[in-house]
Amino acid sequence: MAEQGVGARHLRKEDDRLMRGRGEFVADIRLAGLQDVAFVRSPLAHAWIRGISIPPQYKDSVFTAADLDGVKPIRAVSGLPGFKISEQLVLATGKVRQVGELVAMCVARTRAQAEDIAASVELHLEELPAIHDMLQAREKKSALVHEHWGDNVFLETFVDVNIEKAFDAPIKVTREIRTARQSMAPLEGRGVVASWSSRLEQLTVYTSAQMPHINRTGLSECLGLDHGNIRVISPDVGGGFGYKGILLPEEVCLSWLTMRRGHPVRWIEDRRENLSAGANCREHHYLITGYADRDGRLRGVDCEATVDSGAYSSYPFSACLEAAQVASILPGPYDFEAYRCKTWSVATNKCPILPYRGVARTGVCFAIELVLDAIAREAGLEPHVVRFKNLVRPEQMPFDNITRKHFDSGDYPEALRRALAHFDLPALRARQARGERDGRLLGFGLSIYCEQAAHGTSVYAAWGIPMVPGHEQATARVTPDGGLELRVGVHSHGQSLETTLAQVAFEILGIDTAKIKVILGDTAVTPYSTGTWGSRCMVMAGGAVASACREIETRARQIGASLLQVKAEDVTFSDGKIMSATSEVSMQDIARAWYLRPQDLPVNVHRGGLEATIGYKPERDSGTFSYAAHAVTVAVDPELGHVEILD
Amino acid sequence: MKPVNFAYERPRHLDEAIGLLGDESAQTKILAGGQSLGPMLNLRLVQPDLVIDITALEHLKRAEKMQDSLVLGACVTHADIEDGRVPDVTNGAMRAVAAGIAYRAVRNRGTLGGSLTNADPSADWVSALAALGAEAVVRGPGGTRNVAVDNFVTGALENALGFDELLEAVRVPAHSSSAQWGYYKVSRKTGEYAHAIGAVLFDRPRGVFRAVIGAVERKPLVLADARVLFGGSTNFAQFDSRAADAMLQSIGMRDALDRQIHTVALARAVRQASGA
Numbered sequence A: 001m002a003e004q005g006v007g008a009r010h011l012r013k014e015d016d017r018l019m020r021g022r023g024e025f026v027a028d029i030r031l032a033g034l035q036d037v038a039f040v041r042s043p044l045a046h047a048w049i050r051g052i053s054i055p056p057q058y059k060d061s062v063f064t065a066a067d068l069d070g071v072k073p074i075r076a077v078s079g080l081p082g083f084k085i086s087e088q089l090v091l092a093t094g095k096v097r098q099v100g101e102l103v104a105m106c107v108a109r110t111r112a113q114a115e116d117i118a119a120s121v122e123l124h125l126e127e128l129p130a131i132h133d134m135l136q137a138r139e140k141k142s143a144l145v146h147e148h149w150g151d152n153v154f155l156e157t158f159v160d161v162n163i164e165k166a167f168d169a170p171i172k173v174t175r176e177i178r179t180a181r182q183s184m185a186p187l188e189g190r191g192v193v194a195s196w197s198s199r200l201e202q203l204t205v206y207t208s209a210q211m212p213h214i215n216r217t218g219l220s221e222c223l224g225l226d227h228g229n230i231r232v233i234s235p236d237v238g239g240g241f242g243y244k245g246i247l248l249p250e251e252v253c254l255s256w257l258t259m260r261r262g263h264p265v266r267w268i269e270d271r272r273e274n275l276s277a278g279a280n281c282r283e284h285h286y287l288i289t290g291y292a293d294r295d296g297r298l299r300g301v302d303c304e305a306t307v308d309s310g311a312y313s314s315y316p317f318s319a320c321l322e323a324a325q326v327a328s329i330l331p332g333p334y335d336f337e338a339y340r341c342k343t344w345s346v347a348t349n350k351c352p353i354l355p356y357r358g359v360a361r362t363g364v365c366f367a368i369e370l371v372l373d374a375i376a377r378e379a380g381l382e383p384h385v386v387r388f389k390n391l392v393r394p395e396q397m398p399f400d401n402i403t404r405k406h407f408d409s410g411d412y413p414e415a416l417r418r419a420l421a422h423f424d425l426p427a428l429r430a431r432q433a434r435g436e437r438d439g440r441l442l443g444f445g446l447s448i449y450c451e452q453a454a455h456g457t458s459v460y461a462a463w464g465i466p467m468v469p470g471h472e473q474a475t476a477r478v479t480p481d482g483g484l485e486l487r488v489g490v491h492s493h494g495q496s497l498e499t500t501l502a503q504v505a506f507e508i509l510g511i512d513t514a515k516i517k518v519i520l521g522d523t524a525v526t527p528y529s530t531g532t533w534g535s536r537c538m539v540m541a542g543g544a545v546a547s548a549c550r551e552i553e554t555r556a557r558q559i560g561a562s563l564l565q566v567k568a569e570d571v572t573f574s575d576g577k578i579m580s581a582t583s584e585v586s587m588q589d590i591a592r593a594w595y596l597r598p599q600d601l602p603v604n605v606h607r608g609g610l611e612a613t614i615g616y617k618p619e620r621d622s623g624t625f626s627y628a629a630h631a632v633t634v635a636v637d638p639e640l641g642h643v644e645i646l647d
Numbered sequence B: 001m002k003p004v005n006f007a008y009e010r011p012r013h014l015d016e017a018i019g020l021l022g023d024e025s026a027q028t029k030i031l032a033g034g035q036s037l038g039p040m041l042n043l044r045l046v047q048p049d050l051v052i053d054i055t056a057l058e059h060l061k062r063a064e065k066m067q068d069s070l071v072l073g074a075c076v077t078h079a080d081i082e083d084g085r086v087p088d089v090t091n092g093a094m095r096a097v098a099a100g101i102a103y104r105a106v107r108n109r110g111t112l113g114g115s116l117t118n119a120d121p122s123a124d125w126v127s128a129l130a131a132l133g134a135e136a137v138v139r140g141p142g143g144t145r146n147v148a149v150d151n152f153v154t155g156a157l158e159n160a161l162g163f164d165e166l167l168e169a170v171r172v173p174a175h176s177s178s179a180q181w182g183y184y185k186v187s188r189k190t191g192e193y194a195h196a197i198g199a200v201l202f203d204r205p206r207g208v209f210r211a212v213i214g215a216v217e218r219k220p221l222v223l224a225d226a227r228v229l230f231g232g233s234t235n236f237a238q239f240d241s242r243a244a245d246a247m248l249q250s251i252g253m254r255d256a257l258d259r260q261i262h263t264v265a266l267a268r269a270v271r272q273a274s275g276a
Helices: A111-120 A134-138 A212-223 A249-261 A271-277 A321-329 A361-379 A383-390 A412-420 A425-434 A457-463 A497-509 A537-564 A587-595 B014-021 B037-042 B078-082 B093-099 B104-109 B112-118 B124-132 B226-230 B241-250 B256-274
Strands: A035-041 A047-053 A062-064 A102-108 A122-127 A153-161 A171-178 A191-197 A202-207 A230-233 A265-268 A284-292 A298-310 A338-347 A441-453 A472-478 A484-488 A516-519 A572-574 A577-579 A584-586 A611-616 A624-636 A643-645 B007-009 B028-031 B050-053 B063-065 B069-073 B135-140 B143-148 B153-155 B166-173 B180-186 B196-203 B208-214 B221-223
Touching: A035 A111, A035 A249, A035 A271, A047 A102, A062 A249, A102 A111, A102 A249, A134 A298, A134 A338, A153 A321, A171 A361, A191 A249, A202 A212, A202 A249, A212 A230, A212 A249, A249 A265, A284 A361, A298 A321, A298 A361, A298 A383, A321 A338, A321 A361, A361 A383, A361 A441, A383 A412, A383 A441, A412 A441, A412 A624, A425 A441, A472 A537, A472 A587, A484 A497, A484 A537, A497 A516, A497 A537, A537 A572, A537 A577, A537 A584, A537 A587, A537 A611, A584 A587, B014 B028, B014 B050, B014 B135, B014 B166, B028 B037, B078 B093, B078 B104, B078 B112, B093 B124, B093 B180, B112 B124, B112 B166, B124 B166, B124 B180, B124 B196, B124 B208, B180 B256, B196 B256, B208 B226, B208 B241, B208 B256, B221 B226, B221 B241, B226 B241, B241 B256
Parallel strands: A035 A265, A202 A230, A298 A338, A484 A516, B007 B050, B028 B050
Antiparallel strands: A035 A102, A047 A122, A062 A102, A153 A338, A171 A284, A191 A202, A191 A265, A284 A298, A441 A624, A472 A484, A472 A611, A572 A577, A577 A584, A624 A643, B063 B069, B069 B166, B135 B143, B135 B166, B180 B196, B196 B208, B208 B221
């Protein structure tokens, strides 16, 4: 058997179907009697709803908030002190607070007909001033997104670690930095198919999601249904990026609708909905001051950071995760002794934010790196010299930084050295001094970061949001023919988990990866999990699969030794075979004994058989820290502002 | 993003197409490459009763080189021009413009006539054909009429077609061998619509001194005699960006950055034309 274990070059198992166009995404699902839904969405960012006119011929096909008896709003509360709660009604009533907010749900035989009905519904809206700027929104005189709050701030946080120690530094630089709002655009948008089975008394929700178990918990809360009455299935998912790590009002609406109407219903997000009404991220404002000595040593960082959180707190990550992340990761990979950071998570009339890849990292990295560049300029030093002066050194690892992040390992200066090795900096400086013939300006940029992943219980318990990851579980089950099923609660939407988790199992059990089936994305057949987010799957689900496979190995040894008529401690296990000094049995023989010929088993055989569900959590759950250094040469066209990456 | 319910016809003869246009009470849209109309239908920005697909009309795919001009049927695609499948009378100018339009997938289907009648101010042909001094050949029930492209495009997304007319072809005058052409498009991303377009054609033997500033939220600014931008001269070195800036101000472009991008586009087109 060719090497298939961890680190082996292995064709992706899932590609056989995905590359042949045989994947099954939510929009591919066909159920008998399926009808399509189109939503009437708010065309205004902020308005009172004074009325909704539904043409009489469509009154049985259009549903508004008034119809949704017993459906609770989406609430994503944070336990951080002072957090203000937003109630996101799944169909708006009273007020709309963002463009694209759902106001009415229209159902018909086809999506086109549903859109015809939606176009005939008339909204009577009284426009209110749109709160579009997070800094103005913080001011006292601003209009309010949520009236009863008294202001527009979801949450303020404050941390001060000896900032006064930095005040006597000879260099002080201040920068005001803004990052533009981003919206995620996975190839496959969101989509929901919901159906009700009266036989099972079960709602089945097919949804393009990263965290099916969390969606199920959210649906249970909003619909008042027991978990046992809800099954969430995420089939093939075409890209996640955090965009699919959220409980959608559409999921709640369609769940209610299928129970009301008795037939399956479907909503497939189109690109217009994705771009205008879908989740956003990363709109930050920094007022940041760096203190340093003349030799470039960073003495302290003082920052006021504002994050535009949009209109509502999304479930489960909440409206404050991004700003809270800003405060905790702004120091980056640097070692300094004075720090102060105040953050505001501000409500505006925009789409709610949710955590997009490396939550807040890009903005934070941009801010701290520009400050280091400013210090370098002020000190008359090369930017890399200032960075070398301040990076956490390998001999300091593991290192607890100023915000108590536990950097587990790494050689950050080496990463920077390797990046710099690709450039001839003195030659570039000389070329800059000469100037370009075409009038463009050359620039050299550096950026270094370290990134926490696989955040564990202690980290998330501190945020106090609806979701805290605990032990990640996996079920390993040997099948009667000696194959292996792995059931995990995380989901795969491009990460190759069907391949890589099989490789982990191969590493331990030696079962051919072609005979290992990785089952994901279905709450009915996988262990509960917070799902796929925060670069956690390989650490957490990989650890769980390894743990479960080790347990299977122990039990297989016991059965195998019995079949070989030797003691369990006298057998070895390799290449999927149990061997004694003279003979061997395969996993197939062992599986056959357990499932088909139990009369061959020892009397004291482990009653769990060849199936084990084991949880995994690293001993220290503060997360892993990866890191990288980037360097770039760019040419800027000063007349048009265009930037070209040269190297 | 589903269109409204509409009727669809794919006539085999031009007269049949003209006949279908004749009912003024029906909202009719002509479909050629569909690269703009498709999304507009799906976004319900247009809600026609009838879509007339003209891609079966062979007459609209013709390319005819005359003594002093080239006639290209409305359904000639950007890719036909880019790949040289149709003749050229512009010393390669049209080929270069075509190659810079959107993405190859769009160029494969998108048509010269569709782009011009759609009259998006940021589209390449709207500015380029005006700079080339081209004419639109308009076909109606009574026959054809020719309209200069600068008059054919009457505003943003507006053209001079009557309800019963369609664009049959575009006639492009032939350049002399010494013609000087420059075309510069400002786009931040490959394939996106232009933020600004500058185009210049100095064809001295023919006495042509044209310039266009395009992508201006209205019909392009066409200077049939562009010498005013060169201090009254025909010397490229005399290009006066302040004169261009003043013209942009006069058509209501208030944002200084916007004006700068447009004057830079024109200045770079001039530099190209001058061969510098």
